[in-house]
Amino acid sequence: MDSEKLAQFITHLGVFNNYGSTIAQTKEAIEKGTLDPLRNDNDDRVIFEDTLKAIQTVLSQPFGVESIVAINSQFVGDSFEQPYHPGKLRDAVVDPIRDRIHVDLWPGADGKAVAYYPPAQIDERDLETIIEHWHQSKQTDEAAWTLFAELAKLQPFQDGNKRTALIAANHALGALENQNYLMPPTGRAYNQFMDHLLGYYGVGLEGGPASEHEALNAFVSLAPRRKALTLDEEIKKAQAKHEQLKSKGEAPMSQLDFDAPEL
Incomplete structure (x- = not known):
């Protein structure tokens, strides 16, 4: 793996939780296999x-x-912003203390925070619905950001939902393999990015957008797009897709049959 690209991804993902180590420090930690270079x-x-x-x-x-x-x-x-039960889908009926969560969005007219409360109970069908949206899409960067937003808004786990959603969106795109990562923006653009994401959470709430479709489109339109892959990277992507289909018994008879990149 390209340690520079991986370090960039970790650093950008980390903004969700105030990750403070630089790309250079993160790259050094990857290459040396030790945490010492980190902040x-x-x-x-x-x-x-x-x-x-x-x-x-x-x-x-x-x-x-x-x-x-x-x-x-x-x-x-061992961190405060971690799920108490990693990988467990929330069920606030069974565990109302840890699984009943909310996200504060913005100040309300009464001085209290306007809060978004996701569904109290999550099961695999909720995830399958989001996955089906992805499979029915053109599987572009825009579709991957839609997947990210839908998964983040669902809040399926006790914590770490945005990190989970970003890694999942990159996994769906094949970006974990080719390292052409989908990443949130930096600088002032990050504040706008998060404002639009919270707007999507707050559809129908006080001060929030009226339409979920419009709120999602506003978020996706602002989210960054990836750089185009080089020809070699496109070929590797096509080969990886072929191998994935082959492992599931769905690959074409010949490698010549799989979709080649446009020249």
Whole structure:
């Protein structure tokens, strides 16, 4: 793997949890196989290790319910912003203390925070619905950001949902293999990115957008697009897709039959 690209992804993903180590520090930690180069902060170390484990775990898996659960299952580091039961789908009826969660969005007219409360009970069918949306899409960057937003809004796990959603969106795109990662923006654009994501959460609430479709489109229109792959990267992507289909018994008879990149 390209350690520079992987370091960029970890650093960008880490903005969801105030990851403070630089790309250079993260790259050095990857290459040396030690946490020492990272900022002296426990949360940075947890995010670094858990992200690497999550990527490694799902690289050989097809994208689906099991891989989404597997990603969150790797968030086992000792940090405040971690699920108490990694990989467990929330059920607030069974565990109302840990599984009944909410997301504060913005100040309300009464001075209290307007909060988004996701569904109290999540099961695999909820994930399957989002996955089906992906399979029915053109599987573009825009579709991957839609997958990210839908999964993040569902809040299927106790914590780590945006990190889970971003890794899952990249997994669906095949970006974990070719390392042409889908990443949130930096700088002031990140604030706009998060504002639109929270707007999608807050559809129908006080001060929120009226239409879920419009809110999602507003978020997706602002989310960054990836750089185009080189020809060699396109060929590797096509070969990886072929191998994935082959492992499921769905590959064409000849490698010459699979979709080649446009020249």
